[in-house]
Amino acid sequence: MKNVTSAVCTECGARYAADPLTTVCPACGGILDIEYDYDYIRSSLNRETLKSRRDYSMWRYREFLPVEGTSRVPKLRVGWSPFYKADRLAEVLGIKTLYIKDDGINPTASLKDRASAMAVVKAEEAGKNIIACSSTGNAASSLAGNAAAAGMKTYIFVPERAPKGKVAQLMMFGATVISVQGSYEDTFRLSAEAIDRWGWYNRNAAINPYLMEGKKTVALEIAEQLDFKMTDYVAISVGDGCTISGVWKGFKDLYAAGFIDRLPRLISVQAEGCCPINTAAKENTAKWRPQEENTLADSIAVGVPRNPVKALKAIRESDGIPVNVSDGEILEAMRLLGHTSGVFAEPAGAAGTAGLKKALETGLIERDASCVSVVTGNGLKDVNNAIKASGEPILIPPSMQLLLKEFRKIGDSHQ
């Protein structure tokens, strides 16, 4: 990989060659970070050559990605998700300029497809044909789908609480699924033991530094879709910490390679019922404490985050704003996204918007600002919570008289 210089430990700073099986630091067990030769990137790609590309997927950014030149790109079309200027939502929230990046529009309906597509490429580079992971759901289904399209086998560990839709999805993709009666932490540990025992390729995001490099493509797209004129803020939900780290890495890479001339501040949104990273960020300490997982936003219900180091670094470096939101605020954000913008988000997917709303209401950010809110997953993944947010329809036999009666009841003026 001509564009990659090394894998650097985020704890002790040791440097290693970036091979596809590189996971944690052999010296201290710290999480690794992939480093690039930005001069090389700058010499081989610029904004104009990028704009002329016809590959509308995450692989249009190949110079920014840690893959071999000879590696084939996976089959599923991941990335280049829709980017909307959300004027009506902006008005409701009271912010001058707002964009929605709808990453629920991906092959398996979440941002995690970006990491899983990368995992499939790196597993192939490593000569592996079985990939495994633990996940609250989205990493799992995205891995199952992307691996199925590539003809690879998957073993997937999910906590029992993962929504039915997500589990059904990965069963459909032919994964061997182990539903663990315990917490996300229990699930993670059993997966780690199995991966170690059988030598499967490891798609646990925090351990595998390449996955964050896949996730960062959402930031690369946001920048390009903004014509490289960055907004003041980017709001994103935070669970394990890998996605916000990936987003930050993407913007930093673009900045280092001269594609953007300023970096946005990150709004790090967690659920009030499970916010270990934001708690540490607010206390300005790297010493996070485990928490219970009390939120309906299952994708960010991570009491023992696997990537606190990088996540806290991203918040700190970006002069970020930690915001915690209640489940009620998340459901309200789901409603707002749907009603004003036709975007259907799962709870964790709407949390970024909920956090932005709260940050505006509490004066944490100014009303004449510009912001991108990243929707990380589709609401169809978690219909039960969508029903909680949306209420029930009018149920009647086929009769105009009964319809008129129901309209009167709800105060609808059609008579």
Place this chain on the structure above:
Amino acid sequence: MKNVTSAVCTECGARYAADPLTTVCPACGGILDIEYDYDYIRSSLNRETLKSRRDYSMWRYREFLPVEGTSRVPKLRVGWSPFYKADRLAEVLGIKTLYIKDDGINPTASLKDRASAMAVVKAEEAGKNIIACSSTGNAASSLAGNAAAAGMKTYIFVPERAPKGKVAQLMMFGATVISVQGSYEDTFRLSAEAIDRWGWYNRNAAINPYLMEGKKTVALEIAEQLDFKMTDYVAISVGDGCTISGVWKGFKDLYAAGFIDRLPRLISVQAEGCCPINTAAKENTAKWRPQEENTLADSIAVGVPRNPVKALKAIRESDGIPVNVSDGEILEAMRLLGHTSGVFAEPAGAAGTAGLKKALETGLIERDASCVSVVTGNGLKDVNNAIKASGEPILIPPSMQLLLKEFRKIGDSHQ
């Protein structure tokens, strides 16, 4: 509209000016068809100018669409859905060349987004700000989503059996939803009465000739994604009859404008439990008979199709092949799409693939043929049926011993 010549009645042949409120023929009540000036299209667009366009949505085909030059394109990014060469699925089915057009990857996760985006444009042209429809689910949620993004209000009538996911989705988009305790036919009638009473814009697909013009963009994309080298067959599920009519219209338009030099044969797939159109097609008669709606593929459970005339014409003109499939065959097709290709289809979305499989097995089509199978909707819309198709995961407490025991039970060799 310089590209449109008229709206022609499919029953009596009467011609009318194509205005946005044109619905059925004033003379005989027949369904109308939009006709184009193909010389005009040919003079303003060719394959090369088309290829150079950067708008990757259904609106890249504006010359082929019945919209005013001044009309603004709706916000949601509809169309240009993924197109995959499905070699492993081809091998399993025993066909030489197979492509999957995954129209479940659309903003509200079905092909119906194409019709609803068109409805929003035509409603705006007509000066209406309320749109209504009846639907088995997908037309409804797509209308609700596309209208929400455009700031329009919607009234939506669904039969009570519509899956929860679809209903939740449209509630999230802020629609007023009327769930009718009756058949699709009952639902349709109540919606027609309400639309008539209050003068709402009518998005009932069969009645509104513009919607099929939106749907036809899936055919335009298929042709362009094939670099205009058409396959022998295109397999698609059939309910109301509007989608297959739209697909056929798209291919015919391309042929008439000189973009493709041959037309594919359509494989018209219905459920055994509800196949009025295929029954009439097999009997080679225009006299279809109402049927009960006995299939788990809710999106094509239409016992009284609203567009039998155009659908039967499409099958006849394309030398089409009607194939009926059982619910078991549909579930098997869902599994095959997921396991081999990472594509998660709802039952009706997998029916095309089920029909192709059956057509190959029964010798209706040759094994050295090429075919496109259109996946019309995403499996997340109907998780309960996905669970039926996929089975349950291994459920255990977090213990390696118990995992080994379960692996032995299912014959997995990892020990």
